[in-house]
Amino acid sequence: DTGVSQNPRHKITKRGQNVTFRCDPISEHNRLYWYRQTLGQGPEFLTYFQNEAQLEKSRLLSDRFSAERPKGSFSTLEIQRTEQGDSAMYLCASSSRGMGPTDTQYFGPGTRLTVL
Amino acid sequence: QKEVEQDPGPLSVPEGAIVSLNCTYSNSAFQYFMWYRQYSRKGPELLMYTYSSGNKEDGRFTAQVDKSSKYISLFIRDSQPSDSATYLCAMENTNAGKSTFGDGTTLTVKP
Numbered sequence: 001d002t003g004v005s006q007n008p009r010h011k012i013t014k015r016g017q018n019v020t021f022r023c024d025p026i027s028e029h030n031r032l033y034w035y036r037q038t039l040g041q042g043p044e045f046l047t048y049f050q051n052e053a054q055l056e057k058s059r060l061l062s063d064r065f066s067a068e069r070p071k072g073s074f075s076t077l078e079i080q081r082t083e084q085g086d087s088a089m090y091l092c093a094s095s096s097r098g099m100g101p102t103d104t105q106y107f108g109p110g111t112r113l114t115v116l
Numbered sequence: 117q118k119e120v121e122q123d124p125g126p127l128s129v130p131e132g133a134i135v136s137l138n139c140t141y142s143n144s145a146f147q148y149f150m151w152y153r154q155y156s157r158k159g160p161e162l163l164m165y166t167y168s169s170g171n172k173e174d175g176r177f178t179a180q181v182d183k184s185s186k187y188i189s190l191f192i193r194d195s196q197p198s199d200s201a202t203y204l205c206a207m208e209n210t211n212a213g214k215s216t217f218g219d220g221t222t223l224t225v226k227p
Contacts, residue, residue, distance in 0.1 A: 042217030
């Protein structure tokens, strides 16, 4: 399967614990995005990388959230001291940004986080 | 007020019907417009994207953009039960690396 993969698919944790999610993009894609989606809402942008550089972070991304993309390949999203409001689907997408003004983002299946 | 507003539905139609899905937006900097389909507990899947005002057709799907009215539509002809999903519109500013999504319209096509 050459699509975007995310692990784990589901995570249940207790409030206050730290969690880490992983995203493996399509291999030749240089851009990687993280979104958060809650029930009945569209995906909300969190952050994105071009290669290993984190180019933009949303105001939604509090200091409890950190994302990395070492070596410009896979990415991790860590949430520290989880809160019940963090319960959501965390989506990763990748794209190949060329010379054109935009690109096509391919989404992974998401990691569903439940904070008890 | 959200930058992108989408009719929430739910929308239920009989098989074979023509479906119209709509979004409005307030940010005139949006230049690219996308429609995604999302099945339950799956990630969004890109259906169509368009840049200019006017129509773009792909099989049973037609995307329509009216930049002057800040209004976009997706039409599905000859709808099938397999089209039952949530449809998300999304928009992008050419200078931004992110998409801004609507909240989705849930469509059910009944056999």
